[in-house]
Amino acid sequence: MSIKNKSKEELLAEIDFLKRGGFAEQIGTVLQAVIKWSAFAFAAWCFKESVVAYAGKVSEANVLVSFLGKMEISNAIAWIFGAGGVVYGYKQRNLKGKTVERLQTRIKELEKRFDSQRTSSQLTTTGETNPKDIQA
Amino acid sequence: MIAILNAVSLMLIVWLVFFAYQAYRVDKLRQDLFTIRDQLFDEALNGNIAFDDEAYKISRQMVNGMIRFAHRLSIPSMFAFAFLMPRKGTAFSKGSVAEMIDGASPKSLDLFTKYQVQINSRIAAHVVSSPVFVLTALVPVLTFALTKLGIDITRPILNSCKQAFQILDNAAYAQGANA
Numbered sequence: 001m002s003i004k005n006k007s008k009e010e011l012l013a014e015i016d017f018l019k020r021g022g023f024a025e026q027i028g029t030v031l032q033a034v035i036k037w038s039a040f041a042f043a044a045w046c047f048k049e050s051v052v053a054y055a056g057k058v059s060e061a062n063v064l065v066s067f068l069g070k071m072e073i074s075n076a077i078a079w080i081f082g083a084g085g086v087v088y089g090y091k092q093r094n095l096k097g098k099t100v101e102r103l104q105t106r107i108k109e110l111e112k113r114f115d116s117q118r119t120s121s122q123l124t125t126t127g128e129t130n131p132k133d134i135q136a
Numbered sequence: 137m138i139a140i141l142n143a144v145s146l147m148l149i150v151w152l153v154f155f156a157y158q159a160y161r162v163d164k165l166r167q168d169l170f171t172i173r174d175q176l177f178d179e180a181l182n183g184n185i186a187f188d189d190e191a192y193k194i195s196r197q198m199v200n201g202m203i204r205f206a207h208r209l210s211i212p213s214m215f216a217f218a219f220l221m222p223r224k225g226t227a228f229s230k231g232s233v234a235e236m237i238d239g240a241s242p243k244s245l246d247l248f249t250k251y252q253v254q255i256n257s258r259i260a261a262h263v264v265s266s267p268v269f270v271l272t273a274l275v276p277v278l279t280f281a282l283t284k285l286g287i288d289i290t291r292p293i294l295n296s297c298k299q300a301f302q303i304l305d306n307a308a309y310a311q312g313a314n315a
Contacts, residue, residue: 017221024220028213035212035268036154043150047143054140068146069139077145084152088160095164102171 097126153267165206165262172254173199179247191244194236195251202255209259211269 006014046068053065067073104125111118122130176195179185185192202209237248263269 020220021217024216025208025213027216027220028210029208031212031216032210032268036158039150039154040147043143043147046146047140050139050143054137065139068142071138074138074142074145077142077149081145081149081152084149084157088152088157091164092160095160095167099167102167102174106174 097128100127101125157267161262161265162207165209165258166203168258169199169203169206169255172251172258173203176251185244185247189240189244191237191240191248195248198252199255202259206262209262211263211266214263 046064049065050068053062104127108118108120122133124130173196176192176199180187180189180192237245240248
């Protein structure tokens with residue numbers, strides 16, 4: 001529908017729609033940034049308080065510093081970070097494999113239309129080494 | 137010193153959850169939407185719908201929009217849109233997707249609905265799996281669900297025990313009379 005075909009009422013409604021959409025989008029973006037950066041600011045504040053306490057000064061957040069200074073907390077944080085990193089790495093690899101599979105399947109199909117004798121590297125569909133090629 | 141190292145680890149966890157994992161989620165959503173778009177293309181290629189059919193063009197444009205703005209889809213955005221956007225029946229709704237698809241053939245409409253459901257389900261899964269949602273909304277939702285489940289499970293057990301308790305009550309009453 002072109003602008004010429006729209007009535008004044010429809011154009012005003014469209015402007016209102018777009019304005020609201022832009023406003024909603026901005027609110028969403030700001031809220032998302034607030035949540036994300038608040039978490040990061042809290043962690044940075046913990047770091048600052050820990051350094052202050054380490055320097056020998058009395059910290060305003062002694063309870064927090066002594067909590068962070070516990071060995072069990074240290075172990076828990078290390079485990080969470082380690083396990084989280086492993087899961088993240090695994091998921092990234094999985095996603096990469098799926099992307100290769102999606103793109104390669106189509107490329108293969110399209111290339112076969114022009115070259116019916118098309119040869120293949122014999123890798124798996126996800127781009128990994130063919131199990132037959134792995135030396136025992 | 138341990139406190140300092142823990143604070144650094146805490147910052148790294150925040151980076152992992154809110155930055156690195158967030159970027160992964162967007163990539164994953166885009167990958168799934170690309171797959172849906174490919175399936176739609178194949179439907180047209182196989183003659184199930186024409187490439188110039190309105191339903192096809194709208195569906196494809198919708199997926200493209202979702203792919204382009206996938207990085208902006210979040211719980212806060214969804215709430216902001218739900219509260220701020222005009223409801224049905226406004227003048228602008230005349231140019232909406234629902235209006236455009238209205239005159240489509242039943243076959244095209246079926247195909248459009250199929251892909252619309254697929255896209256929306258994927259978006260819902262993306263929004264619900266966000267760390268922000270998990271941290272803020274999931275705990276109260278799970279508490280409520282578990283409480284309800286607990287009540288539903290214990291009710292028949294208590295009902296089946298009711299008779300046993302009545303027998304016990306009667307026996308105790310009789311014993312009390314003899315005492």
